Amino acid sequence: MKDFPYTESKDTRSGFGAGLHELGKTNPNVVALCADLIGSLKMDAFKKDFPERFFQVGIAEANMMGVAAGLTIGGKIPFTGTFANFSTGRVYDQIRQSIAYSDKNVKICASHAGLTLGEDGATHQILEDLGLMKMLPGMTVINPCDYNQTKAATIAIADHHGPVYLRFGRPVVPNFTPADQTFEIGKAVLLNEGTDVSIFATGHLVWKAILAGHLLAEQGISAEIINIHTIKPLDEAAVLASARKTRCVVTAEEHQRHGGLGDSIAQLLARQEPLPLEMVAVNDSFGESGTPDQLMQKYGLTEMDVVRAANDVLKRKK
């Protein structure tokens, strides 16, 4: 099992803020909109240096999505910023009609996704957003794993024509991916080669999967760990190649089991390569108040849960 050294832990939302600021300098068509959460989304630097391209929309997310769609008419590339809950469920029909169906080049950037938002509780902890967004035809759905990857993804999506949902979060997590990485939309990243079980993880669960890989190695189990930063389009070739090699699969995500990454991979395997699969995900439940670590533990999203899932799926492997 490979080591993934890192020098600091950072929040993924700050990676977004840094990427957006970089885009401000390099791409004059990039504009940003925020619904009264500039500090939370780390959009301060963009606002300060490019005030004419920054639009404070206030607590009016539906309007924000429509304004963003309108800004594309004339060639702008709008990045909207608010919490994941208010970026998706609250404005689903606006995204569906004015952005996705209309094929507008809007980048929906969503922070505080999942349980790790913490103490604010279930009203703000959306665990359905990946499913909502991946169901929309033409929508690209991205959930990077750390600061560097979120920054790289933010910069990359500006060059991709079409609607994108970019999901990130609040807590600090190890920043272990290379600062100079090239982010390829739809291209899975093989982190650790293994032979016994494939672990496909996304977002904050990527680091948990790495921790689980070390624990599994101590048990003599060789885990292949793959970072699926793009939920849609799914890198089907990479998933199938790994699954065909190890013959059993674990998926891990900070999301509902219904509609998430595991669901996408299960569908792919059922169609092309039926193999035993276990999902580390929230099981049809809302979250609640608590610290991020307490919540990840209570709802079964820790490295130990990944280890357990690997052991379970290995028993079913033929």
Added chain:
Amino acid sequence: MPQTADRSTAELQQIAAQVRRDIVRMVHAVNSGHPGGSLGCTDLLVALYFKVMQHNPTSFSLDGVGEDLFFLSNGHISPVFYSVLARAGYFPVSELSTFRKLDSRLQGHPTTHEGLPGVRIASGSLGQGLSVACGAAQAKKLNGDDRRVFVLMGDGELEEGQIWEAAMYAPHHKIDNLIAVVDRNGQQIDGPTAEIGGLGDLRAKFEAFGWHVLEADGNQFSTLLPALEEAVAASGQGRPVIMLMDTQMGYGVDFMMGSHKWHGVAPNDEQLQKALQQLLVENASDY
């Protein structure tokens, strides 16, 4: 070249009559669609596309840089939108016969999805067009493009909350290259708006939000054209402009007028003939 038309009112009336013929024939052909609001807004769309707006029908570009833009927020009145776009030269008039049929670019509600020239956003789910128009108008400002953005909404549509988010946004951001129009026909699917939505005093509401408000009869060119001129003159003055336009649903066909019952109902064969007899054009060129 973008067109600015020096057309007489008599010419506009002829175009409007032809458009109304298209509308009733289109909805009759597929026994579905929304004739009432379409007939009521015909004069506005004819005035915009054949007189007021500078636009480029023969080489449509989605970005519309250097052109006036029009957004239809109440997308269900697609028949009038399609007819006016076709008659203005965006696509062949013959294509109106495909309205609401399988594999058509003329979907039940307007969409960019099938690449129909003249349409820049999908609409149909109500309440979204004013926000889109705000964004498009802001893009024009960023681009140094001094043309204007027009948007039409239904009055029943104003019951949607998003409209009021945008109504607050536009004056706050001084989007003064935006001219909104409310089709105040007083009707919605379940009956009169006064009984259903409680729209109240729209002039006072929009004025309180910071808009330049004007009112006009939307079915008489003699009042509609000066009102549009006034709206254009009022733009660029630091405030968005909104025109509360009184229309009659079904205008031009006596048995369709003044009732919500023709909101989403097509005429039968006999009713179509009766309607066409009332919509006379000197040189009718039905598709």
